[in-house]
Amino acid sequence: MQRTVNIAVQGCSHGELDTIYQSIRDTECRTGKKLDLLLLCGDLQCVRDAFDLQCVAVPPKYRKLNTFHQYVTGEKQSPVMTVFVGGNHEASNILQSLYLGGFVAPNIYFLGFAGVINFKGLRIAGVSGIYNDRHYHCGHYETPPYSEDALRSVYHLREIEALRLEFLKFSSKPVDIFLSHDWPQNIWNYGKKEELLRIKPYFQEDIASGKLGSPPLNRLLMTLQPSFWFCAHLHVKFPAVVPHSTGSSESKTTRFLALDKVIPGRYFHSWSSRFRDFVLIPPIILGDLCNI
Amino acid sequence: MQYLEIPVLSNGSSSGDVLFDNELHFDSEWLAILSKTYNLIQARDRKNLFVTTKIEPLLAEVTVFLIFFLIFLFH
Numbered sequence: 001m002q003r004t005v006n007i008a009v010q011g012c013s014h015g016e017l018d019t020i021y022q023s024i025r026d027t028e029c030r031t032g033k034k035l036d037l038l039l040l041c042g043d044l045q046c047v048r049d050a051f052d053l054q055c056v057a058v059p060p061k062y063r064k065l066n067t068f069h070q071y072v073t074g075e076k077q078s079p080v081m082t083v084f085v086g087g088n089h090e091a092s093n094i095l096q097s098l099y100l101g102g103f104v105a106p107n108i109y110f111l112g113f114a115g116v117i118n119f120k121g122l123r124i125a126g127v128s129g130i131y132n133d134r135h136y137h138c139g140h141y142e143t144p145p146y147s148e149d150a151l152r153s154v155y156h157l158r159e160i161e162a163l164r165l166e167f168l169k170f171s172s173k174p175v176d177i178f179l180s181h182d183w184p185q186n187i188w189n190y191g192k193k194e195e196l197l198r199i200k201p202y203f204q205e206d207i208a209s210g211k212l213g214s215p216p217l218n219r220l221l222m223t224l225q226p227s228f229w230f231c232a233h234l235h236v237k238f239p240a241v242v243p244h245s246t247g248s249s250e251s252k253t254t255r256f257l258a259l260d261k262v263i264p265g266r267y268f269h270s271w272s273s274r275f276r277d278f279v280l281i282p283p284i285i286l287g288d289l290c291n292i
Numbered sequence: 293m294q295y296l297e298i299p300v301l302s303n304g305s306s307s308g309d310v311l312f313d314n315e316l317h318f319d320s321e322w323l324a325i326l327s328k329t330y331n332l333i334q335a336r337d338r339k340n341l342f343v344t345t346k347i348e349p350l351l352a353e354v355t356v357f358l359i360f361f362l363i364f365l366f367h
Contacts, residue, residue: 036315081315081316083316100326109316115322116319116321116322117316117317117318117319117322118316118317118318118319119315119316119317120315123319125322138343138344139344141344141345160329160332163329163332164325164326164329167325167328167329168321168322168325171321172321173321
């Protein structure tokens with residue numbers, strides 16, 4: 001017997017929790033469907049106080065308290081179970097204290113620097129941060145209060161996290177959903193690359209030089225072969241379908257989707273019109289998910 | 293934002309301990325991986341901490357010294 005899990009996925013959040021939750025409430029009213037899970041692909045900026053603000057790697061003019069602290073104190077309630085991974089604009093002191101994952105506020109769960117959970121039968125894996133080869137082989141040596149260098153290196157992906165996730169290839173159960181902030185390298189070859197370069201022409205140089213995307217995430221994508229992969233970071237919507245060769249007659253694919261951030265004029269222009277930009281996918285009957 | 297509807301079995305699968313509201317669970321295989329790789333990360337962190345805090349600053353100082361030495365030598 002099957003049931004449906006309704007999931008919403010958000011790209012970069014940038015402290016706009018109120019906007020995201022309001023949008024979910026509106027969508028629930030509009031569609032009459034109750035959302036089960038919200039996935040955030042990083043840059044939540046879970047800032048509680050002034051000290052946390054100093055641990056966010058953003059220029060001083062962008063350092064805003066926003067409303068996350070109200071979810072911590074209970075002044076506001078998260079209406080839906082929210083799971084997120086870290087990005088490159090986070091209160092890194094909070095995330096570092098929850099290295100293996102944990103609740104940053106009631107109903108808001110951090111997956112950890114790398115983590116795997118099960119939600120209603122779905123296996124959700126995720127990795128925080130972005131790739132930088134300078135710190136990839138290092139340990140996590142940073143401690144708050146961070147120096148200017150540590151403020152950035154703290155969110156760089158480390159080899160140990162990628163290695164641990166790679167061990168999931170020996171697992172008996174496949175990964176259904178993978179969350180990351182950074183893009184896997186070469187993912188643009190599996191979608192409309194020309195369209196991507198039309199929207200973001202300056203990606204051309206980075207693609208050619210191999211600076212765009214994360215090589216370890218590409219390896220994880222090919223190794224774990226999750227059914228869905230969601231990410232954010234580059235502030236552009238980009239879908240792709242990655243075929244995998246399984247060696248048997250059954251073909252497996254990963255449906256990849258990179259999402260934009262919450263920004264006026266794109267996805268959240270106004271309450272009345274923003275739904276035009278939402279794609280409500282009808283029940284997806286994927287062979288591997290039906291067999292869970 | 294993107295919305296998905298994913299079908300799963302009605303009884304779900306609870307392969308780990310109950311974490312929250314009987315719906316969000318730890319992944320038991322992941323916990324095993326964390327356990328098995330714990331020593332690995334400790335050893336790696338110690339090694340890299342030594343390189344990051346001791347060797348790299350030393351190399352930087354030696355490099356600066358060499359540059360000034362060469363400038364002095366060929367001046």
